[in-house]
Each structure stands twice: as structure tokens, then as C-alpha cells.
Amino acid sequence: MPRRKMRSLIEPPPRSRKVGWFDQRVQGGIVEVLAAPDVFTFHAPTKVLHGRGAIARLGDEVATECRRPLLVTDPGIVASGLHRRAIDSLERRGLAVAVFDRVTHMATVRSVSEGVAAGRAHGFDCVVGLGGGSALAVARGVAIVGAEERPVRELVGGWGAEAPSLRMLPLFSVPTTAGSGSEVSPSAPLLDDELGAKLTLSGRGTFSRVAILDPDLLASLPSRQAALSGVDALTHAIEACCTNLATPITDALALAAMGILMRDLAAAVRGDADARARCLVASTMANQACGNAKLGLVHGLARNVQTLFVIPYGVTIGVFLVPVMEFNRPAALPAFARMADAMGLSRPGEPESSRAAAVVPAVKRLLTEIGIPRRLGSDEVDRSRIDELARMVFARNTPAQLDRAALASVDVGGFAPSPNIRRARYADVVALYERSLVGWSVEGAPPPQTPA
Ligand SMILES: [Fe+2]
Structure with a gap:
């Protein structure tokens, strides 16, 4: 909307008042601003491990509580060979790793179902996500559905209320793009293409245990992907x-x-x-x-x-x-x-x-x-x-x-x-x-x- 038109909409001139934590403006009763909360929480429970070559520490982190990880990634990561760095680190700690690499460009409910099947065939006890936002979202979905043993459609909900309490297998997230931030998010947005809807799995307990930020994994990221994730x-x-x-x-x-x-x-x-x-x-x-x-x-x-x-x-x-x-x-x-x-x-x-x-x-x-x-x-x-x-x-x-x-x-x-x-x-x-x-x-x- 052109600025000139916006100005005319919001007249008379704005008055200021103190709302919540910050001075906000309530503009003539037309532009409404909700109050920021006077009491708030901040929740960011994921351990962040950052540094060049940090992926070598993945096995140590997973081995603290798990033995049979499922590595969830996409075909591009496998083609680039980046997945070998994760597998090498896991296997150095004697962990039995299986790879699910059928994540598509958009995180889907179907990929989650396929990933859970691959995990069960392996007898998985945790999930490692490696890739961009889609791979990390599917990995979170696999960890949730793998623990809940119910389909995604039954796990969204809590309409308008608190997010549902969801169980989840331990999840370890390794981003290969600087963009989605999924490694520290509790959410897995998943496209249900049969339903024609985007469903989000999220709960207080659906954060990754550990996020490993290794800048070396971004070295071969194409410019277009760097821009779109950035x-x-x-x-x-x-x-x-x-x-x-x-x-x-x-x-x-x-x-x-x-x-x-x-x-x-x-x-x-x-x-x-x-x-x-x-x-x-x-x-x-x-x-x-x-x-x-x-x-x-x-x-x-x-x-x-x-x-x-x-x-x-x-x-x-x-x-x-x-x-x-x-x-x-x-x-x-x-x-x-x-x-x-x-x-x-x-x-x-x-x-x-x-x-x-x-x-x-x-x-x-x-x-x-x-x-x-x-x-x-x-x-x-x-x-x-x-x-x-x-x-x-x-x-x-x-x-x-x-x-x-x-x-x-x-x-x-x-x-x-x-x-x-x-x-x-x-x-x-x-x-x-x-x-x-x-x-x-x-x-x-x-x-x-x-x-x-
Ligand atoms: Fe986003």
C-alpha cells in the first residue's frame, strides 16, 4: 500500500502510551497493537555446539544416551558426501547408524512416514537431522511420530490453546544452511499433500537435544540456496x-x-x-x-x-x-x-x-x-x-x-x-x-x- 494512502488511514496523529515492555503507538484506534506480555518466559533448551569441524563431536553427543541413530538427510547431501562426516563421527563411537535420504525440497508428511518406517526397520533409538530446513523438519517429525506411534494428523491440534504435549525420540540437528534455524526450533512444519494443508508438529518437548553448527558444512552451499535460506x-x-x-x-x-x-x-x-x-x-x-x-x-x-x-x-x-x-x-x-x-x-x-x-x-x-x-x-x-x-x-x-x-x-x-x-x-x-x-x-x- 502506498505510504501516502497509509498516512491518511491512520489519522488522527498517533498518541503514545506505555504498553507492556515497550512504548508502542496506538494509532487513532485504527492500527491496533496488542500488548506485549507483562510476564514472559524464554525457553531455548537446545545445547548449541559451534565451530569449524564441530561435526566430529556428533558421535560423542549421541553416544551419551543412544546406540542406534537414524540419520535423516536429502539426496543432495548424500551426493555431496557431507553425510560421511556425520556417519564417521557416529561410527567412531561404535554407534549403529542407518541413513534415510529421501527428504524432498519441501518437508512432507509422506517423508516422515517413510522415515519412521526406515527407523523402525533399523530399531532406531534417536534421530540425527542433517541438511537444510526440510531435512531438519522431517527429522523432527520422524522423532515425534517414532515416539508417539500415531499419524501426524492426530498429533496436530490444541486448537487455539497450548501446543499439545508430544513425546519425541532424542533429536540431534546439524544444519547445512544458515537459514531455517530449525536446529533450535520446536516446530516441524510438514506439507500434507493429500489433505492440501501444512501441518505443524510442535510442543514444549520437541526441541533438539543438541544443535551442531559447523561452518565447514556450508562450504559447498550454492549461492542461490545461501540467499534463499539467508x-x-x-x-x-x-x-x-x-x-x-x-x-x-x-x-x-x-x-x-x-x-x-x-x-x-x-x-x-x-x-x-x-x-x-x-x-x-x-x-x-x-x-x-x-x-x-x-x-x-x-x-x-x-x-x-x-x-x-x-x-x-x-x-x-x-x-x-x-x-x-x-x-x-x-x-x-x-x-x-x-x-x-x-x-x-x-x-x-x-x-x-x-x-x-x-x-x-x-x-x-x-x-x-x-x-x-x-x-x-x-x-x-x-x-x-x-x-x-x-x-x-x-x-x-x-x-x-x-x-x-x-x-x-x-x-x-x-x-x-x-x-x-x-x-x-x-x-x-x-x-x-x-x-x-x-x-x-x-x-x-x-x-x-x-x-x-
Ligand atoms: Fe522461516
Whole structure:
């Protein structure tokens, strides 16, 4: 939505009030901001082991409690030979490892079922995930279904309430991209292609035991994959700052992560090993932030496009990032000003509004530099299905999520069920989907600088 039009919508001028932990703005009663919690928890129980060659320690970690790991990965990792480093480390500790390498580009319920079958044939007592976000999500799904012994569809739920309590085999996660942050996330988003829905398995006990961050595993990552995973990490950091559940702890992690990513992601995409190592840590930090502050409308909109159309995950995330940031900014000037500071975009004493205005142009420049598409193609997404996509946003965390026929009767009269810092109505959601087909343009902006 053009800025001029947005201004007219939010008049009269905003008044400030103290809400939760931070000064937020409630804008004439039109842009609504939910209060941040006055009492919060922060939960990040995964042990993080970082360093070049750290994968050699995988066997030591697994051997503390398990004997028969199932290694879950994808064919690309096997073709590159990276899986041998994991297997060698496990076998050095005398562990009996079996490999399941049939993870596809999108994590699916089917891959989880196949992985569980492979694990049972092996008599597995734990799971090691090795790869990008899809491999790590399938590995988590296999660890959960392997322990629960029930199908995925029976394990999602807790509609609108606390996440269900799920059992899980011990899980060890080794990312080969700097992006998903799945290694420290409790969630396994899985596409159920028979149902035409994306189901998320998640619970308080579904974190990895150990995340091993070995920058050497990113050495052969193609530039396009580095870009598409990197924009996911950046989005986790930005969204974590733009929900009504953000806290001082999540902000600290998210702001530091986005400072690193804005500075180093372009070099990482070009193949700079040190930049990739820093982005790997930033990706983990960003996910620790959004695992607690939750995610906003970028992920909320993109997940439905991923469900209905075959488009790479990172493309869908990258396409929605700018429109959602522009939607959020009028309701989140303090958060945007903090982000500008973290990105090295602001000058001492600069007013909040002008600091906040610098963020979107800088993000646009970075996305352009690393080759993220600015829109979804009309050959990729069918415009006539925007109403369906929007209804899926409103069906989130309700039984209608599992029933295509029930979508037509989903209540779209209120706000979309999202912790996004600016609450969105049906018309807002439709406008954002429309915008994803139109795209955005680049305006002049200073390049990101090293944060002070
Ligand atoms: Fe993501």
C-alpha cells in the first residue's frame, strides 16, 4: 500500500502510551497493537555446539544416551558426501547408524512416514537431522511420530490453546544452511499433500537435544540456496521484533542477528566462508528469538502459498517480507527504529520516525543484491485463489485448517489470528496477497554499515 494512502488511514496523529515492555503507538484506534506480555518466559533448551569441524563431536553427543541413530538427510547431501562426516563421527563411537535420504525440497508428511518406517526397520533409538530446513523438519517429525506411534494428523491440534504435549525420540540437528534455524526450533512444519494443508508438529518437548553448527558444512552451499535460506533467517529476526510477544530477551537476540545478516549475508551468498560462519550463528540466534516471540504475517501469508503452489520456501518468504514490513511500520515505529540502530542505519540523535523509515529501503537493497524475487509470477500463483489463501490465514490453528470444505465458512470478520504487531483484517490480508503479485520497487537507500 502506498505510504501516502497509509498516512491518511491512520489519522488522527498517533498518541503514545506505555504498553507492556515497550512504548508502542496506538494509532487513532485504527492500527491496533496488542500488548506485549507483562510476564514472559524464554525457553531455548537446545545445547548449541559451534565451530569449524564441530561435526566430529556428533558421535560423542549421541553416544551419551543412544546406540542406534537414524540419520535423516536429502539426496543432495548424500551426493555431496557431507553425510560421511556425520556417519564417521557416529561410527567412531561404535554407534549403529542407518541413513534415510529421501527428504524432498519441501518437508512432507509422506517423508516422515517413510522415515519412521526406515527407523523402525533399523530399531532406531534417536534421530540425527542433517541438511537444510526440510531435512531438519522431517527429522523432527520422524522423532515425534517414532515416539508417539500415531499419524501426524492426530498429533496436530490444541486448537487455539497450548501446543499439545508430544513425546519425541532424542533429536540431534546439524544444519547445512544458515537459514531455517530449525536446529533450535520446536516446530516441524510438514506439507500434507493429500489433505492440501501444512501441518505443524510442535510442543514444549520437541526441541533438539543438541544443535551442531559447523561452518565447514556450508562450504559447498550454492549461492542461490545461501540467499534463499539467508532471507529466511533475516525474516525470523525481523518478525521476532514485530510481534506482540517480543520481549527484551528476544529483541536482544533478534536485533543482534539482523545486524549480522544485514552486514554479512551478501558476502555469504558470494561464498565468503567467514561471512557464512557468522550467518550460521545469526540464523540460530534469530530462531531462538522467533521461537519465543513467534512469527508474524510474512510466515503466516507465505505458508499458504507454499501449501497451494510449488514455489521455493525462501522465495515465498522474500516476496512477502517487504510488503509486510511496510504494512507494520506505522504501527511499530519504536521497533523499526531499534532495527535501524541494529542495522547501522541511524545517526546519533536522529528522530525515531526517520530512523524507522530507513529500514525497508535497506532491506530492499539487500534482497535485490542477493537476487530475491520481488513478486510471485502470475504463472506461479493463481490470482483467483487469493480469497482461499486469505481464508487459510483465518483458519490457522482451527479444525478448518484440515478441511478444505470448511474454509468457505471460516469467520473472516475480525482480525487474523496472528501475533503480528499490527493486526490485520481480511481486506488487509487480501491486499498483501495482491501486493505479492505486483511486487515492489527499489528506492535509493544507504548501504548497510557495520553496527557500532
Ligand atoms: Fe522461516
